[in-house]
Amino acid sequence: VNSIHSIDNYLDTVCSCIKHREVHEDIKQELRAHLEDIVAEEISSGKSPDEALKAAVYSMGDPISVGSSLNSVHKPRFEWTIGAILCGFLIIALITMQSLKGFVLFENLVRDTIAFSAIGIVFGLVMYLIDYRKLNKLAPMLFGLAILALMYAGSSWPRLNMIAAASPFALVVVAGALLKRHNSNTPKDLAITTAIIGLPALLLQQVPSFTAAAIYLTATMVMLFSLRNDKKRFAIVTVTVAFILLTIVATMHPYAFRRLGSFLNPESDPFGAGFIPLRLTEAIQLGGPWGQRDMAQPGFIPEVHTDFIFTYLIYRYGWFTGLTLAVFAVILLLRLVLVCRSVREPVGKLICIGLTAIFSLHFVGNILMSLGKGPFLALAFPFISYSRLLLVTEIASLGIILGIYRRKDIISANEVSHVQEA
Amino acid sequence: MMVLSLLERRAMYGYEIIKETGALSEGIFQFKEGTLYPVLHGLEAEGLVESYWSDTDNTRRRKYYRLTASGVDHLRHKQKEWSLFTKAVNNVLGGASR
Numbered sequence: 001v002n003s004i005h006s007i008d009n010y011l012d013t014v015c016s017c018i019k020h021r022e023v024h025e026d027i028k029q030e031l032r033a034h035l036e037d038i039v040a041e042e043i044s045s046g047k048s049p050d051e052a053l054k055a056a057v058y059s060m061g062d063p064i065s066v067g068s069s070l071n072s073v074h075k076p077r078f079e080w081t082i083g084a085i086l087c088g089f090l091i092i093a094l095i096t097m098q099s100l101k102g103f104v105l106f107e108n109l110v111r112d113t114i115a116f117s118a119i120g121i122v123f124g125l126v127m128y129l130i131d132y133r134k135l136n137k138l139a140p141m142l143f144g145l146a147i148l149a150l151m152y153a154g155s156s157w158p159r160l161n162m163i164a165a166a167s168p169f170a171l172v173v174v175a176g177a178l179l180k181r182h183n184s185n186t187p188k189d190l191a192i193t194t195a196i197i198g199l200p201a202l203l204l205q206q207v208p209s210f211t212a213a214a215i216y217l218t219a220t221m222v223m224l225f226s227l228r229n230d231k232k233r234f235a236i237v238t239v240t241v242a243f244i245l246l247t248i249v250a251t252m253h254p255y256a257f258r259r260l261g262s263f264l265n266p267e268s269d270p271f272g273a274g275f276i277p278l279r280l281t282e283a284i285q286l287g288g289p290w291g292q293r294d295m296a297q298p299g300f301i302p303e304v305h306t307d308f309i310f311t312y313l314i315y316r317y318g319w320f321t322g323l324t325l326a327v328f329a330v331i332l333l334l335r336l337v338l339v340c341r342s343v344r345e346p347v348g349k350l351i352c353i354g355l356t357a358i359f360s361l362h363f364v365g366n367i368l369m370s371l372g373k374g375p376f377l378a379l380a381f382p383f384i385s386y387s388r389l390l391l392v393t394e395i396a397s398l399g400i401i402l403g404i405y406r407r408k409d410i411i412s413a414n415e416v417s418h419v420q421e422a
Numbered sequence: 423m424m425v426l427s428l429l430e431r432r433a434m435y436g437y438e439i440i441k442e443t444g445a446l447s448e449g450i451f452q453f454k455e456g457t458l459y460p461v462l463h464g465l466e467a468e469g470l471v472e473s474y475w476s477d478t479d480n481t482r483r484r485k486y487y488r489l490t491a492s493g494v495d496h497l498r499h500k501q502k503e504w505s506l507f508t509k510a511v512n513n514v515l516g517g518a519s520r
Contacts, residue, residue: 014456029475030436030485031459037437037482038455061454069460073467344469409467 007035007053010063017067022131022407023074035060076406079339085332086398089383090117092325093391096313096384100305109305112388120392124399132348132404139177143196146171150203164209165378166393168216171200172354173400175220180347185233194237197221198244205248210256211378213248217241219357226353260375280308280372283315291318305386307379310370325384329363336360339405348404355397423504424451425461426489426497429471433488436462462487470496 011031015024035056042052060066094117097109135142150167178196182189197220204213224237258269266274266281286292292315304312314322336356343349359382366381368374380387382394428434428442439462440455465471470493477483489497 026485027459029483031456033435033482033484034437034455059455061456063456066454066456066459069457070463073460073463342469344472409463 005053007032007039007056010035010057010060013063014067014070017064018071018074020071020074020076023070027070031060031066074409077408079335079402079405081335082332082339082398082402085328085335086383086395088328090395093117093384093386096309097305097386099316100312103304107305107386109386113386113391116388116391117395120395123392123396124402127396127399128403128406130403131407132351132400133345135173136177136181136347139174139181142174143171143178146174147199147203150200150207162387162389164204164207164212165380165387166389167200167204168212168219168358169355169393169397171216172219172223172358173351173397175200176223176351176354177347179220179223179227180350183227185230190233190236193224193233194240197224197237197241201241202244202248205251209378210248210252214377215358215361217245218361219354222357223350223354226350260377262376263369263372263374266372276376277372280311280370283311284319284371287315287318289318289320291316291321307366307381307385308370309385310367310381313384314370325381326367329367329382333360333363336401339401343404343408345404345408348408352401352404355401359394359397423497423500425458425465426470426493426500429487429489430494430497433486435484435486437484439487465493469493 011028014031015028018024018027038056038059039049039052042055043049047055057063094110094113097113100109146167175196179193182192182196197217201213201217204216221238221241224234262269262274263277266277268274270278310322310325313325333356336352336359340349340352340356343352362379362382365374365377365379366385369376369379370381380390383391424443425439428439428446434442436455436458439458443451462471462473466473466487469490471487472490473485473487475483476486
């Protein structure tokens with residue numbers, strides 16, 4: 001304690017014990033205010049600045065013990081369950097792709113899965129380590145770019161389906177920052193909120209990707225709801241968005257409707273809209289509890305390596321395997337919900353909620369569809385369905401969530417002017 | 423628990439909490455003031471208090487803490503436990519002195 005010769009020196013010693021650098025500035029400011037308060041008081045009671053400093057440091061206590069107990073409070077958090085389930089899914093994906101060798105031509109499934117898992121993990125790590133709050137400033141620009149890209153995407157990009165499927169993840173992250181920023185009841189903010197929710201949905205429908213539009217719309221509405229706005233605001237936005245939704249539905253091809261509803265009564269049109277639901281049900285019945293390991297000709301399931309991978313897994317390895325996968329998915333979703341609840345910083349919370357909503361829609365929608373029990377949508381089974389861009393996006397999204405969780409106990413001090421409750 | 427019940431009355435910053443504790447306990451509770459901050463940050467991580475920066479009082483920017491809704495619940499629970507405990511102790515002491 002004797003070696004402390006200035007406030008800065010004391011604060012540096014405290015912070016040298018705190019591993020997480022992002023909290024240093026905050027803690028220094030807070031402790032500095034405290035030390036300066038004591039010094040000012042001691043000086044006003046007649047002490048010399050030197051004595052006052054000594055008194056302040058003395059009553060504050062040993063900087064190393066203060067620092068190390070702050071360190072244990074501010075340890076970066078890691079959600080091990082989510083990390084472990086991600087690894088599990090990636091391994092299952094690899095085994096699944098290996099088992100499909102020879103059935104899917106034109107794509108090197110195993111090589112791609114390994115390569116794009118690795119790329120995804122790199123991206124995810126970057127997202128995990130970068131402070132997501134940097135996004136706040138960039139959000140309007142990123143949103144503008146995304147809108148331009150989607151407008152341009154209408155006709156000219158190859159592999160459009162893949163980009164459309166991955167875009168809700170990216171859009172929701174940006175929308176999180178924007179929705180928080182424009183969270184008020186002024187006409188301008190109401191209009192902006194509606195645009196943030198409606199515009200990308202409309203553009204995605206133009207791509208055309210009804211599924212991506214619906215997913216983005218649902219996820220952002222969940223985010224808006226979680227902001228606990230007053231009912232009026234929620235009603236205004238809902239009505240506008242519902243209007244947009246009607247426009248989307250009105251522009252849909254009649255056949256798309258029949259396909260969406262085909263799971264309700266597949267027998268009515270067994271060679272048209274009901275064809276795929278009937279094939280899926282048949283494949284699952286053939287699979288039984290333990291699967292058709294010898295008779296591995298899954299040709300009658302369409303898109304076996306992408307959207308219907310879950311049906312394939314049940315067919316090949318039985319519904320016991322399917323059940324296990326579904327349980328993994330449920331555990332992952334529950335952990336994600338817990339993360340959403342534990343994060344208090346509003347932008348991070350919104351992003352987590354939006355991404356969790358997207359993952360939930362994917363898992364639930366894909367499983368129902370794969371069983372022939374849900375609407376026919378372009379929904380992948382996250383991490384397992386073969387799609388290079390989607391795989392990278394999904395891993396990166398988990399990286400963002402884990403990064404927000406990692407900082408949850410650090411970020412909380414809001415910049416609010418003091419409202420005196422008398 | 424003491425910190426929570428102080429914050430229930432109004433939002434305070436660290437130095438203020440120390441002063442209040444000293445004044446209310448008539449100098450009986452003396453501790454190294456630095457140890458308050460790990461406690462406050464821990465309570466914040468548990469969601470029992472929340473903090474915000476403010477500089478409206480004077481020139482110095484200070485970090486204020488206030489109780490959250492779950493902080494109030496937690497405090498009520500603790501107060502109930504404490505009154506049960508003190509009652510039991512008093513009963514035993516009263517019984518012994520008889």
